Amino acid sequence: MSDALEKAEAAVREASTDTAAVQLAFAAMELAKLAQQQPAAHSQTCSHQPKQGRSTGEWLAIGCAVCVGSVGIAIGFIAFAIGGISVAILALVLRSMWRDFQKGRG
Structure with missing residues (x-):
């Protein structure tokens, strides 16, 4: 025990x-x-390599893409402006026709 x-x-x-x-x-x-x-x-065992920058070809591709995109945006704005001018001319013509119509009746 x-x-x-x-x-x-x-x-x-x-x-x-x-x-x-x-x-x-x-x-x-x-x-x-x-x-x-x-x-x-x-x-001692780290084999980290720094990230390399972009090559010349990549920069050229980026530049071309920006140029093409800018031209596309410019064409879009020109189309928008032409549409706005067309609507303004249509409104003036319709207003003139409406006044002529009102003169003929009255």
């Missing part, structure tokens, strides 16, 4: 000193150790 009692007392002592907070502290210390070791190893 005393052997079982001694084992129980040892288990109680171990449980009281090995709480969850102590376990978390040990885990945090291990994590900090790994974090200190990892950047040194990472900097």
